Amino acid sequence: MLDNYTIADHFSLLGKLMDIHGENSFKAKSYSSAAFTIEKLPVQLSDTPREKIASLKGIGDSTAKKIGELLDTGKLTALEEITALTPAGILEMMQIKGLGPKKIATIWKEMGIESLGELLYACNENRLLLYKGFGEKTQESVKQSIQFYNAHKGQYLYADIEAYAFQLEQLFQQQFPTYQTSLYGDIKRQSIIITQLDLLSTASLPDIQNYLEKLQFLPLTIEGNQIHAQAPEGAKLVVHQCLPEEFTQRLFASTCSAIFLEAFQQNSNTKEDNSSISKVEKALFEAAGFHYLPPNQREFPEALRTLNQPAPLTTITIADIKAIIHSHSNWSDGLESIETMANACIAKGYEYLVLSDHSKSAGYANGLQVERVREQHLAIDELNAKLAPFQIFKSIESDILGDGSLDYDDATLQSFDLLIASVHSNLKMTQEKAMQRLLRAIEHPATCILGHMTGRLLLSRPGYPVDHKIIIDACVANGVAIEINAHPRRLDIDWSWIPYAIEKGCLLSINPDAHSTEGFEDIRYGVLAAQKGGLTPQHNLSSFNLEAFKNWLKERKHKI
Ligand SMILES: [Zn+2]
Numbered sequence: 333m334l335d336n337y338t339i340a341d342h343f344s345l346l347g348k349l350m351d352i353h354g355e356n357s358f359k360a361k362s363y364s365s366a367a368f369t370i371e372k373l374p375v376q377l378s379d380t381p382r383e384k385i386a387s388l389k390g391i392g393d394s395t396a397k398k399i400g401e402l403l404d405t406g407k408l409t410a411l412e413e414i415t416a417l418t419p420a421g422i423l424e425m426m427q428i429k430g431l432g433p434k435k436i437a438t439i440w441k442e443m444g445i446e447s448l449g450e451l452l453y454a455c456n457e458n459r460l461l462l463y464k465g466f467g468e469k470t471q472e473s474v475k476q477s478i479q480f481y482n483a484h485k486g487q488y489l490y491a492d493i494e495a496y497a498f499q500l501e502q503l504f505q506q507q508f509p510t511y512q513t514s515l516y517g518d519i520k521r522q523s524i525i526i527t528q529l530d531l532l533s534t535a536s537l538p539d540i541q542n543y544l545e546k547l548q549f550l551p552l553t554i555e556g557n558q559i560h561a562q563a564p565e566g567a568k569l570v571v572h573q574c575l576p577e578e579f580t581q582r583l584f585a586s587t588c589s590a591i592f593l594e595a596f597q598q599n600s601n602t603k604e605d606n607s608s609i610s611k612v613e614k615a616l617f618e619a620a621g622f623h624y625l626p627p628n629q630r631e632f633p634e635a636l637r638t639l640n641q642p643a644p645l646t647t648i649t650i651a652d653i654k655a656i657i658h659s660h661s662n663w664s665d666g667l668e669s670i671e672t673m674a675n676a677c678i679a680k681g682y683e684y685l686v687l688s689d690h691s692k693s694a695g696y697a698n699g700l701q702v703e704r705v706r707e708q709h710l711a712i713d714e715l716n717a718k719l720a721p722f723q724i725f726k727s728i729e730s731d732i733l734g735d736g737s738l739d740y741d742d743a744t745l746q747s748f749d750l751l752i753a754s755v756h757s758n759l760k761m762t763q764e765k766a767m768q769r770l771l772r773a774i775e776h777p778a779t780c781i782l783g784h785m786t787g788r789l790l791l792s793r794p795g796y797p798v799d800h801k802i803i804i805d806a807c808v809a810n811g812v813a814i815e816i817n818a819h820p821r822r823l824d825i826d827w828s829w830i831p832y833a834i835e836k837g838c839l840l841s842i843n844p845d846a847h848s849t850e851g852f853e854d855i856r857y858g859v860l861a862a863q864k865g866g867l868t869p870q871h872n873l874s875s876f877n878l879e880a881f882k883n884w885l886k887e888r889k890h891k892i
């Protein structure tokens with residue numbers, strides 16, 4: 333039998349959903365207050381004669397009938413119907429502290445946001461501030477609540493769990509100084525999404541168990557040589573115990589993709605069993621006749637080919653990034669002034685800044701109308717005179733409109749130094765539609781860079797379907813660079829396409845899509861992902877120095 337609490341929950345949810353859907357607010361209120369009343373009743377409704385329920389204070393005829401239905405069938409038809417009309421992401425949003433029905437209605441109906449990931453991203457882009465009832469404080473607390481909620485759900489962006497994982501590894505190393513312990517598997521190879529943390533350790537199982545219990549990693553179970561436990565902060569942890577002589581080989585194998593490992597073993601100089609190598613991983617590479625390759629780059633067999641050459645190919649590093657390409661100022665939805673962003677670039681040693689605020693159709697992001705584009709260009713001219721030799725390039729992140737056209741007239745388009753084209757609206761589309769839009773935008777002579785190609789938001793929104801090869805081929809044919817959006821929730825285009833892009837001679841560009849100077853730091857995650865795909869500085873536009881970048885633009889201008 334249903335107890336009063338469960339019945340109350342049903343009515344409370346029904347009231348909230350009706351409010352979110354903008355239905356009869358009087359009725360919605362009556363269900364909410366019924367929920368409140370039911371919770372406080374001194375007797376269980378299931379023990380109350382039906383005819384008496386309607387006469388209870390605070391419960392009307394309509395509610396009484398619904399209580400009867402619930403008690404008889406265990407279901408509430410009205411609730412089931414309205415739930416079916418609500419996207420799963422909106423239902424999830426109701427779990428977020430600080431988000432009542434009114435705010436959720438605004439988020440859903442006015443902002444067009446249907447998932448927590450999209451909402452978090454909108455917070456990062458300061459988009460909530462444009463709506464009634466959402467101040468900076470609210471936006472910040474919504475952001476924190478979502479992060480908290482996500483942290484307890486079991487799947488993490490690499491960027492969100494990296495620091496915690498390193499800390500855990502360090503704790504183990506300090507606790508067991510005479511044993512070897514290392515991060516292991518997905519987290520060690522820096523997969524962009526992490527579902528569980530793995531540690532490999534040579535300490536004994538009982539010692540590890542005691543230590544985990546002390547750290548409150550509960551519940552905890554032992555399966556063979558593994559301990560499965562729940563971190564107090566929510567993450568799932570598996571500690572794999574092994575013998576000292578197995579350590580290096582196990583660690584190495586866990587960081588390789590299957591195809592990489594196979595190629596490694598086949599091309600190894602030594603056919604002996606390497607499992608006795610208990611030194612460091614570098615010795616393993618050495619014995620096999622290869623140069624060392626870090627754990628996050630053991631994805632493609634192609635990476636091995638250059639490793640037995642005297643001068644191996646150098647994969648890109650953060651030091652190879654020479655510029656901030658793709659950034660937003662407070663002229664659209666960024667937090668800071670152009671000058672602040674430029675000065676932060678100079679302080680960090682970047683040679684130039686490509687300022688690309690949102691275009692006019694992006695009303696939600698305070699996109700620039702033609703008049704404001706002109707004003708901004710004058711402001712940039714002034715700053716460039718002041719900050720030389722540092723240079724700010726006049727760019728725009730032009731919405732790719734529904735039919736694939738760009739967001740301004742030709743004269744305005746020509747006034748930019750370069751243009752980044754991105755899809756921001758009507759993301760739910762067939763592959764055919766997505767391809768039409770993207771290809772038309774790529775073929776426009778003004779387009780220089782294709783921004784976040786699939787529109788995906790990791791762990792919250794899949795990208796629209798595209799044929800990657802056709803898009804990459806079209807970008808090569810039109811001299812368009814493809815962005816590797818470095819925001820850890822985007823990392824779009826996916827790193828797995830980098831080898832194909834390089835093979836076709838496509839230029840890529842690791843861009844932070846920064847909405848504040850703090851956003852510049854995301855470059856690091858773009859670089860880590862790009863390393864997985866074996867990107868070299870030669871193939872990365874944001875590694876071009878100022879002169880090379882200007883030359884690239886000049887060549888492009890000739891094409892128009
Ligand atoms: Zn964008």
Ligand SMILES: [Zn+2]
Binds near residue numbers: 658660
């Ligand atoms: Zn952007």
